[in-house]
Amino acid sequence: xxxxxxxxxxxxxxxxxxxxxxxxxxxxxxxxxxxxxxxxxxxxxxxxxxxxxxxxxxxxxxxxxxxxxxxxxxxxxxxxxxxxxxxxxxxxxxxxxxxxxxxxxxxxxxxxxxxxxxxxxxxxxxxxxxxxxxxxxxxxxxxxxxxxxxxxxxxxxxxxxxxxxxxxxxxxxxxxxxxxxxxxxxxxxxxxxxxxxxxxxxxxx
Amino acid sequence: xxxxxxxxxxxxxxxxxxxxxxxxxxxxxxxxxxxxxxxxxxxxxxxxxxxxxxxxxxxxxxxxxxxxxxxxxxxxxxxxxxxxxxxxxxxxxxxxxxxxxxxxxxxxxxxxxxxxxxxxxxxxxxxxxxxxxxxxxxxxxxxxxxxxxxxxxxxxxxxxxxx
Numbered sequence: 001x002x003x004x005x006x007x008x009x010x011x012x013x014x015x016x017x018x019x020x021x022x023x024x025x026x027x028x029x030x031x032x033x034x035x036x037x038x039x040x041x042x043x044x045x046x047x048x049x050x051x052x053x054x055x056x057x058x059x060x061x062x063x064x065x066x067x068x069x070x071x072x073x074x075x076x077x078x079x080x081x082x083x084x085x086x087x088x089x090x091x092x093x094x095x096x097x098x099x100x101x102x103x104x105x106x107x108x109x110x111x112x113x114x115x116x117x118x119x120x121x122x123x124x125x126x127x128x129x130x131x132x133x134x135x136x137x138x139x140x141x142x143x144x145x146x147x148x149x150x151x152x153x154x155x156x157x158x159x160x161x162x163x164x165x166x167x168x169x170x171x172x173x174x175x176x177x178x179x180x181x182x183x184x185x186x187x188x189x190x191x192x193x194x195x196x197x198x199x200x201x202x203x204x205x
Numbered sequence: 206x207x208x209x210x211x212x213x214x215x216x217x218x219x220x221x222x223x224x225x226x227x228x229x230x231x232x233x234x235x236x237x238x239x240x241x242x243x244x245x246x247x248x249x250x251x252x253x254x255x256x257x258x259x260x261x262x263x264x265x266x267x268x269x270x271x272x273x274x275x276x277x278x279x280x281x282x283x284x285x286x287x288x289x290x291x292x293x294x295x296x297x298x299x300x301x302x303x304x305x306x307x308x309x310x311x312x313x314x315x316x317x318x319x320x321x322x323x324x325x326x327x328x329x330x331x332x333x334x335x336x337x338x339x340x341x342x343x344x345x346x347x348x349x350x351x352x353x354x355x356x357x358x359x360x361x362x363x364x365x366x367x368x
Contacts, residue, residue: 034279038275041278045271045278046271049274067274067281071285138264142264156261159220159222160227161264165230166230181220182220184221188219188254192253
């Protein structure tokens with residue numbers, strides 16, 4: 001690809017590719033060396049899985065996505081053409097696309113798991129209540145994230161949780177930096193609206 | 206240092222939040238200087254964004270050990286042939302790439318060059334297309350490489366959240 005395309009069809013100049021930090025293992029990976037795959041995972045698996053976890057709100061699904069990403073890297077490594085983008089950017093784009101696809105298939109299901117109350121002592125009940133409150137607050141945040149359009153969710157994940165640079169995140173999302181910024185602003189505005197009524201309780205926790 | 210004014214500061218806060226280390230590197234220093242120069246205004250502008258940042262920080266994190274997942278992926282990879290390599294070839298995962306495969310890679314390189322010169326390239330966008338729903342997107346993308354209509358456009362159409 002010669003550049004990043006925006007939704008309006010405008011072509012952005014490609015981000016210049018500096019030396020790929022994974023260049024040292026790509027040849028071995030293309031040659032079927034599983035040690036190279038292990039090294040690649042040491043470098044990127046945790047981050048890919050974290051991104052998928054925030055996008056999907058589900059640990060098991062995040063693991064499935066991560067596995068698929070690295071198996072595709074493994075399978076397609078012999079076809080890799082250096083110089084187009086960093087290999088890690090390619091990995092994140094695959095993860096992004098798989099997450100988008102999974103979100104489209106996923107039905108909204110929110111199951112509230114209430115622990116069995118076997119200890120009726122006041123202090124135990126207090127601890128349980130605090131734990132349930134904490135879990136409920138987290139669920140509210142996850143729910144607010146889940147209601148975001150997928151690209152806004154990806155933008156906030158890459159910026160807030162992954163703390164990627166503006167250029168790197170825009171590159172992964174295949175949009176220009178202004179479009180990325182716009183997605184972020186809309187994501188934060190939507191989250192503020194969603195969480196407004198719970199703000200005090202959330203901040204207390 | 207880039208120019209900074211209240212409008213841009215507001216835009217940065219709206220997009221990236223109150224923590225300036227998440228701001229674009231090219232504007233961070235100028236932004237921090239502006240915030241220091243106008244503490245009263247800054248406090249007002251940052252307050253709401255800071256509250257949202259704190260709330261987002263409380264979201265559940267992925268804390269599980271990934272060593273099991275890594276082992277699972279490695280095992281799956283050992284049973285997964287790479288493109289251009291037969292299943293038999295990956296049984297011995299420490300074996301170097303067979304000469305036959307190198308020849309195939311060379312052939313692919315020549316073919317790719319020919320394809321690029323005719324405007325039908327295999328690019329990262331195509332390689333990154335995911336899952337079955339993207340099969341049609343991949344097919345479209347090969348056309349898009351010639352028609353200046355890229356993968357982001359396809360996502361834009363599919364997402365419907367308007368950019």
